[in-house]
Amino acid sequence: MTPSPAGAARPVPFRKILIANRGEIACRIIRTLREMGIASVSIHHAVEARARHVREADEAVEIAGETPVAAHLDIARIIEAARRTGADAIHPGYGFLSENARFARAVTEAGLVFIGPDADAIALMGDKISARQFAEEHGVPVAPSVMPTEDLPDFLKRAAGIGFPLLIKAAAGGGGKGMSIVRSAAELEGAARLASSEAQRYFGDGRVYAELFVERPRHIEVQVLGDGKGGAIHLFERECSVQRRFQKIIEEAPAANLSPALRDEICASAARLAAAAGYRNAGTVEYILGADGRFFFLEMNTRLQVEHPVTEMITGLDLVRLQIEIAAGHGLPMHQDEVTAHGHAIECRICAEDPARDFLPETGTVLHLDVPRAPHLRFENALDRGQRVTADFDPMLAKLVAHGPDRASATQRSIEALRELALLGVKTNVDYLARVLEHPAFAAGELHTGFVAEHRNALAAPELDRQTADRALIAAALGMREFHSLVFDVPEPHASIGPWRN
């Protein structure tokens, strides 16, 4: 891991930190703690007692729970574990309790440091309505909308003011009833009347709602750091438009084909939002970006993000270290104009799932793991050979992150690493990810959140060619005892001239 630039490490008052998480992110946090000379405490449910995050930590505490996930959500027991082991602080990772305001408050009340924002900031950003309102008040664009109304003339006037295309929905809606996309002012009144009458018929509530419809939207997010005293900087953007089942599978930094002016505008608005909120910690402001260059606030994640390594790779910063330093009261590591980016980084999320079956989760046992290694690669994981992959936790198994001097080389390096990676025993999306990266539309940076659906056919696994099939069959057969003996057990008449080999 690259050490924090901006000079030497800043001493922190923590001797021991409990990680309220598991899997790859717990292992990644342990790595930084070790570099900082801070002892680590892992927590685990009984089913994961031998997991890597447990073995790699200096200490581990078992948390009882009806299900493994319930154990990782048990605020009282986790804080008790921190107290009992003498930890000074708790790092929540991502997921689980990382954006739980109650947890952040309970940690602080227990006299421990929560490595994250204060509970009020989590609560503000955790509520979509209050977050949207706050963003709007601080000059961060939100998608224009017309709130539910039965006053049709007023609705039409305000809807036309937003512009087109517009999405009209029944306020009480669901299932696509009373929903339509309006592309011009001429269609507006008819569509609104139809939506309203359908809404009345289906839901007994004729109120309709409209919002700007963003076609081929891109997901752009900005990494921010706040000191909790009104100071905030951004560490550039990431693009996470390649998604399936509404979850990201490929993320990159910087975003492709983003004009410098638009990038600056988006990044500056994120830093402004974090500063206005008096935000403390690393955080991510997410936006939706339309093809016309308009961008709108989506939400703010008040924690470390799964895809934070791509930002680390282009900036050379260690975000976990910065989180800890900020929690210790050190403030921001540098001024905005000192933050620099080099090259391009791409992260592929490797999941136990079957792309051919709508990405449904898969289970199995890791029979073999062979990971490509290179200075430009990071393989974030907590996998062990023989480990069972169950439905107990999230299907994400690992993250492969590749850096290159430019986007094309980062893409090529990712493809090569995916091809080389051997994770056998559970079906994964590894080959699918390589096909996405090989697609001409990805190379051209023509990304939007419907990418996976748009290119569904082109991204399907190609038919196995005869040559590869034959080689696979021969390679498989020679590993099987029965075939091996057919080859090597010399029949009687030949026994006198000795075995075939040696």
Added chain:
Amino acid sequence: MPFKLAIDGKPHSLTILARRPQLVVAVDGRRHVVETVDAAGDGRRALTIDGAETGFVRAETVEGALLRIDGRTIEVRRLDAATEASAAGSGAHLVRAPMPGIVISIHKTAGDSVRRGETVITIESMKLQMKLDAPRDGEIAEIGIREGEGFEKDAVLARLAAPASEG
């Protein structure tokens, strides 16, 4: 006697044409010269097939082997006489879980006769209910799970009795 394997349910046969001086194997009639044949065991291995060195990673499974070769993962299954007969015959005897989940209800008990397509078990997986049907006409030999129980993908939840003709 050819050695039978399958990829994606498609059967392939391997026949040893020569052992010396080099191993020559016919795959579905296509002739291949194989060198460096000490490639037994799991892990990263290499073979020279028709003069080209082929690197691959192999892991043995209960049914056969998993291979990482030419940048893709391929599952190779052994086809022995029994499994081949059932594949060629009236369909599988097994009702398998297509994904992990729990059993919502069991509609049949051992000894019941079922028609192909008739629901044997209803499961819930990924918050979706799904009916698992009998793969062919026959008699339920065994239900291997109880209502409310969880299972992993590919678990055998019910088994049909082998038809008399297959002996």
